[in-house]
Amino acid sequence: MAAPGQQPPPPPAGVRGMTRLDRTAFQRPLDVCALRLPAADIAPILKLLKTQMLRVPHLRPVQPLGELPLMESCGGGEPGADAPAADSPDQKVVLLDPGRVPDAGGLPWSGLEPLGLSAADSPLRLTLRLTYDNYRADAVLRAVLPDGQDGCTSFSRVGHLIHLNLKEHLLPYGELIGQVLMDKHPGVRTVVNKLNTIDNTFRNFSMQLLAGEADYLVEARENGCSFRMDFSKVYWNPRLCTEHERLVSQLQPEDTLFDACAGVGPFTVPAARKRCRVLANDLNPESFRWLQHNVTANKVQDRVQTFNMDGREFIRTEVRRGLRERLAAPAAAGRLHVVLNLPALAIQFVDAFVGLLSPDEVPADQVVPLRAHVYTFTKELSAAERSVTEALCTNVGRDVSRHVREVFLVRNVAPNKLMYRVTWDVPAEVLCAMDDGPVLKKAKLTEP
Numbered sequence: 001m002a003a004p005g006q007q008p009p010p011p012p013a014g015v016r017g018m019t020r021l022d023r024t025a026f027q028r029p030l031d032v033c034a035l036r037l038p039a040a041d042i043a044p045i046l047k048l049l050k051t052q053m054l055r056v057p058h059l060r061p062v063q064p065l066g067e068l069p070l071m072e073s074c075g076g077g078e079p080g081a082d083a084p085a086a087d088s089p090d091q092k093v094v095l096l097d098p099g100r101v102p103d104a105g106g107l108p109w110s111g112l113e114p115l116g117l118s119a120a121d122s123p124l125r126l127t128l129r130l131t132y133d134n135y136r137a138d139a140v141l142r143a144v145l146p147d148g149q150d151g152c153t154s155f156s157r158v159g160h161l162i163h164l165n166l167k168e169h170l171l172p173y174g175e176l177i178g179q180v181l182m183d184k185h186p187g188v189r190t191v192v193n194k195l196n197t198i199d200n201t202f203r204n205f206s207m208q209l210l211a212g213e214a215d216y217l218v219e220a221r222e223n224g225c226s227f228r229m230d231f232s233k234v235y236w237n238p239r240l241c242t243e244h245e246r247l248v249s250q251l252q253p254e255d256t257l258f259d260a261c262a263g264v265g266p267f268t269v270p271a272a273r274k275r276c277r278v279l280a281n282d283l284n285p286e287s288f289r290w291l292q293h294n295v296t297a298n299k300v301q302d303r304v305q306t307f308n309m310d311g312r313e314f315i316r317t318e319v320r321r322g323l324r325e326r327l328a329a330p331a332a333a334g335r336l337h338v339v340l341n342l343p344a345l346a347i348q349f350v351d352a353f354v355g356l357l358s359p360d361e362v363p364a365d366q367v368v369p370l371r372a373h374v375y376t377f378t379k380e381l382s383a384a385e386r387s388v389t390e391a392l393c394t395n396v397g398r399d400v401s402r403h404v405r406e407v408f409l410v411r412n413v414a415p416n417k418l419m420y421r422v423t424w425d426v427p428a429e430v431l432c433a434m435d436d437g438p439v440l441k442k443a444k445l446t447e448p
Contacts, residue, residue, distance in 0.1 A: 008030065008057075008130060008135065008139070009028070010143055011028065011135060011139065012025065012026065012028050012143075015143050015144050016144060017146070018176065019173055019175070019176055020176060021175075021180065024132075026130075026131060026132040026140070026143075027130065027131050028129075028130050029071050029127050029129065030056075030098070030128045030129075030130050031125065032054060032095055032096055032097075032098050032125075032127075032128060033098070033102070033104070033106075033123040033126075034093050034094060034095050034123055034124040034126050035094045035117075035123050036065070036091055036092075036093050036094075036124060037091065037093075037094060037117075038091060039090055040090070041116070042062070042092055044115055045112065045117070046094065048115070049094060049096070051100070052096050052100050052101050052106070052107070052108075053096060053097060054096060055097065059095075059128070059130075059134055061094065061095045062092050062093070062094050062095070063092065063093060064089070064091075064092060065093045068093060068126065069128055069129045069130075070127065070129065071128070093126075096123065103123075104119060104122055136184060137183075137184035137185070140180050141180060144173065144176065145170065145177075146169065149169055150169075150170075151170075152164065152166065156238050156239060158218045158220050158231060158236060158238055159219045160187055160188055160189040160190060161188070161191070161215075162178075162182070162185065162190070162191045162192070163192055163207075163231070164191065164192070164193045164194065164210070165193070165194045166193050171193075174210045175210055175211065177191075177210065178193075178210025178212070179191075181211070182211045188212070189212045190212040190214070190215050191210045191212055192207040192208060192216075193207060193208045194206075194207055195207055195208055207232060216231045217229075217230055217231075220238065222238070222244065223244060223248070223270045224270070224273070225265075225266075225269045225273065225294075225298050226294070227266065227269070227290075227294050228290060228297065229264045229294075230286060230290070233284075233286040233287075234263060234264055234284060234287045234290060235284075236263065236264060236266075239411060240266070240411070243410050243421070244267055244270065247267060247339065247373060248267060248270045248271050248274060250337075251337060252334060252335070253274055253275040254333040254334035255276050255277075256276065256278070256279070256326075256334060256335075256336050257271045257277070257278045257279070257337050258279050258281075258314070258318060258319050258336065258337065259271075259278060259279070259281065259339050259341075260281055260311045260315060260319075260342075260346075261282060261340060261341045261346065262280035262282045262306075262341075263282055263284075263287050263291070265280065265290075265291045265294040265295060267339055267341065268280040268291065268294075268295065269295060269298045269300060269304075272295070273298065275303065276303070278300075278303060278305070279304075280295070280307070281306070281307035281311065281318070282307075282308065283308065283310055285308060288306065288308040292306050311346070312349050315338065315352040315353065315356070316352055316356065319338055319370075322336055323357060323368070323370060323431070324361060327361060327362060330363075335369045335371055336369055336370045337371050337372075338370065338372045338373070339372075339373045340375060342375065343375040343376050343377050346376060347376040348395055350372070350374060350395045351396065353372070353426050353430050354396065354397060354431075354433055355432070355433035356431045357431045359432040361432075362432055368426065368428050370425065371424070371426070372423070372425075372426050373421055374421065374422050375419065375420070375421050376388060376420055376421075377413065377420075378417075379416055379418075381416065381418065384409070384418055384420065385407040389401050389404055389407060389422065392404070392422050392424065398429070398430065400424060400427065400430065403426070403427050404422060404423070405423045405424060405425060406421070406422070407420060407422050407423075408420060408421045408423070
């Protein structure tokens with residue numbers, strides 16, 4: 001639990017339910033103790049008072065008296081009784097946290113006395129004026145939004161743009177939420193709300209402009225690479241940054257990566273910078289355009305080929321071609337990796353590996369160096385790893401569980417929805433459609 005005094009007092013109760021932002025309604029008084037000290041000798045005293053000083057956004061705890069945001073009257077007891085004398089350029093006022101120092105008794109006099117202060121030096125009592133500027137975004141939104149319901153607790157930022165996914169009860173407050181977030185986050189010029197689920201074909205979604213400019217051309221940095229894109233026409237999720245880095249760390253410089261649903265290149269570009277050969281594909285024409293741009297902007301175009309086709313077709317053409325080349329050169333180093341990063345559908349694409357090669361193309365004594373990394377969703381929270389593995393086997397049409405190398409929880413998408421990555425080595429019996437195991441009835445899967 002946070003110690004008392006860590007946050008300023010909440011905004012006035014009258015702001016609750018506000019749907020159009022009125023910044024003037026957030027003004028309120030704050031009574032504090034303060035010490036008036038010689039500016040020349042203040043450093044050792046500040047060191048001693050470090051934990052007792054007032055910490056409020058946009059309010060310096062040490063400043064000249066004349067610069068303090070005081071209410072019209074200040075003091076305790078009779079009006080003006082503690083009103084300080086005229087300001088002096090040789091003195092500073094140290095504001096104290098009322099939660100820690102409610103009165104003179106809360107000061108560490110045993111340490112202050114050797115520095116020339118004593119209990120006889122009673123602190124000033126001042127009434128400060130807090131305004132909208134003195135509250136962080138979370139404090140403003142907690143005060144305004146409906147009490148007892150889920151608030152606006154998370155968002156994603158991409159360059160100058162903030163992206164929200166507001167729940168229905170917060171929609172009437174959308175414009176206010178957008179304005180507050182833009183006010184409180186320097187550099188933000190655009191705030192949008194997602195209106196529907198991701199389009200399964202092109203992985204984008206409709207959005208509502210809540211505040212700022214309708215400027216969706218953004219630039220993001222991730223894992224040492226820069227990515228430019230039109231956020232309204234492609235898919236980008238900064239919360240997947242760690243997973244992008246985690247997967248690329250499994251690649252070796254001599255490996256080849258087939259990025260079947262590449263988007264704007266969050267796997268492709270860092271893999272190429274690692275000196276892997278990369279074949280990157282995306283069906284969305286806008287994603288394909290920005291994929292090409294980002295490959296060139298990051299100066300990895302000599303190691304990347306780009307494609308604009310369906311993911312299954314990419315596997316059946318480019319992955320097949322790469323496999324044939326690799327099997328024809330058994331002494332070649334490196335592994336082939338296929339990434340299927342389309343969680344709503346990718347688990348269904350694995351049937352494209354079945355019968356990709358003819359049996360005479362795979363020597364009996366040769367291990368196929370093909371590893372696939374497939375992203376998917378599950379709602380089976382109590383048996384998530386099992387359900388993901390079963391979904392893989394169902395869509396391949398046979399039991400490949402012994403070839404699974406990892407079932408990894410990527411993130412919680414929603415309270416009843418998890419995103420997983422299943423990594424498996426694609427065996428010859430799948431690639432050559434050999435029937436050495438039970439063929440499973442393929443289930444029709446839908447996005448959880």
